Amino acid sequence: MLDSCATLLDVLTHCAQRVPLYRGVEAPRPGESSADALARFPLLDKATLRGAFPHRLVPEGVALPQALKRGDVSFVGTSGTGGERVQVLWHQPWWDAQELAGFRLHSAMAEHVDRPGFREAVLTTPVCSGNLCHVAALPMEERIEGQRTLFLNQTVHPGSWRDADIARMADELERFRPDALEADPAYLAWFSVRLARAGRGVHQPRFVDVSYEFPTRCALAQIARSFEVPVIDTYGSTECGFVFCACEHGRYHHNSEWSHVELLPLERVPGAARLVVTPLGNPWLNLVRFDSGDVVRQATGACPCGRGGVTLEAIEGRIQDFVVGAAGELVSVRRVDRALGAARGVLQWRLVQSAAERFELEVVPDELDTPALDDLRERLAELLGSRPDVRAVRSIPVEASGKFRPCRAEHLDVAALAKGTA
Numbered sequence: 466m467l468d469s470c471a472t473l474l475d476v477l478t479h480c481a482q483r484v485p486l487y488r489g490v491e492a493p494r495p496g497e498s499s500a501d502a503l504a505r506f507p508l509l510d511k512a513t514l515r516g517a518f519p520h521r522l523v524p525e526g527v528a529l530p531q532a533l534k535r536g537d538v539s540f541v542g543t544s545g546t547g548g549e550r551v552q553v554l555w556h557q558p559w560w561d562a563q564e565l566a567g568f569r570l571h572s573a574m575a576e577h578v579d580r581p582g583f584r585e586a587v588l589t590t591p592v593c594s595g596n597l598c599h600v601a602a603l604p605m606e607e608r609i610e611g612q613r614t615l616f617l618n619q620t621v622h623p624g625s626w627r628d629a630d631i632a633r634m635a636d637e638l639e640r641f642r643p644d645a646l647e648a649d650p651a652y653l654a655w656f657s658v659r660l661a662r663a664g665r666g667v668h669q670p671r672f673v674d675v676s677y678e679f680p681t682r683c684a685l686a687q688i689a690r691s692f693e694v695p696v697i698d699t700y701g702s703t704e705c706g707f708v709f710c711a712c713e714h715g716r717y718h719h720n721s722e723w724s725h726v727e728l729l730p731l732e733r734v735p736g737a738a739r740l741v742v743t744p745l746g747n748p749w750l751n752l753v754r755f756d757s758g759d760v761v762r763q764a765t766g767a768c769p770c771g772r773g774g775v776t777l778e779a780i781e782g783r784i785q786d787f788v789v790g791a792a793g794e795l796v797s798v799r800r801v802d803r804a805l806g807a808a809r810g811v812l813q814w815r816l817v818q819s820a821a822e823r824f825e826l827e828v829v830p831d832e833l834d835t836p837a838l839d840d841l842r843e844r845l846a847e848l849l850g851s852r853p854d855v856r857a858v859r860s861i862p863v864e865a866s867g868k869f870r871p872c873r874a875e876h877l878d879v880a881a882l883a884k885g886t887a
């Protein structure tokens with residue numbers, strides 16, 4: 466079994482020698498560098514992971530039924546993206562340890578997470594939150610896990626929250642008084658706007674950490690209406706754990722004890738790279754070179770916070786969420802988001818491209834201010850080289866995964882285009 470001190474070389478040796486998925490891949494040779502050994506392993510995508518689950522991921526000589534019975538491991542469906550749910554083997558002690566290490570990458574979180582009695586509330590899709598699902602009306606007590614974590618939401622689309630749901634969640638925050646609120650930024654933006662519209666104050670945690678999907682500037686501005694505490698962006702996945710955390714200077718630092726990351730340059734997008742992750746130290750999560758599907762930009766130079774290791778300037782969004790500008794350039798979610806900015810009156814938006822020069826921007830007004838739709842059209846025209854249609858809508862559809870998809874090109878396979886395989 467591996468432990469928290471496992472190195473990349475340990476993981477590669479373990480996987481090549483004992484995990485059926487990697488049968489045929491040569492284990493690291495004596496004296497060989499981990500980089501050389503790693504290069505022999507193929508990239509792992511979700512389709513391969515799905516096909517391997519569960520037996521080809523379980524090390525030889527380990528009895529899965531007994532381990533499941535003992536509770537050492539469980540099956541967890543990820544809230545995966547692209548409408549493709551994936552299952553992984555979930556080992557709670559690993560999850561807790563690496564998450565705690567991730568929280569220490571920001572001073573506002575590090576200060577609180579080690580304190581006895583630390584509690585957090587979670588606001589995200591109820592479809593699946595880590596190893597839990599909460600699509601049902603359950604009393605608060607039954608949504609508290611381990612006396613530590615309260616799952617607030619029981620509604621599939623935040624646009625469907627009734628006034629009573631908003632009041633219930635605000636009441637529960639006051640009763641539970643969590644130190645942290647972990648949230649999908651799109652869901653928290655809706656909650657924050659609804660609180661503001663109701664004129665209702667809310668319990669202030671010590672910090673908010675946003676995860677699960679890309680935090681748009683509009684969402685962050687809406688969250689700031691009701692939450693006057695540090696809002697920290699963290700990056701992770703059910704497959705690979707807590708991988709990056711934004712620091713006080715807005716750069717993303719790697720949770721390096723618990724994963725190895727590779728940044729594979731994307732030729733079509735200068736300066737951007739695909740993020741590939743190998744988790745470390747988890748005896749049950751035998752994934753090597755997992756293709757996250759996300760695109761990042763590496764930072765140049767040292768971060769003023771003094772933290773070292775792999776540092777990102779930005780997370781650009783998912784590779785499948787690029788759109789294509791009129792001049793043929795690939796435009797990431799982050800660039801669209803920067804162009805729109807924290808636009809007044811906008812709760813949420815979605816950009817859909819249906820042809821080379823045909824874009825539509827859907828805008829959900831917050832009903833507190835009037836959005837300047839013409840201004841948004843001009844901002845995007847400058848970025849895309851083509852003037853989009855802009856219209857106000859009541860809500861934006863949520864994906865089966867429970868996440869929103871801020872940008873999409875429907876007229877071509879944009880991920881293949883970005884990878885150069887189209």
Ligand SMILES: [Zn+2]
Pocket residue numbers: 712713714715716718768769770771772
């Ligand atoms: Zn930093």
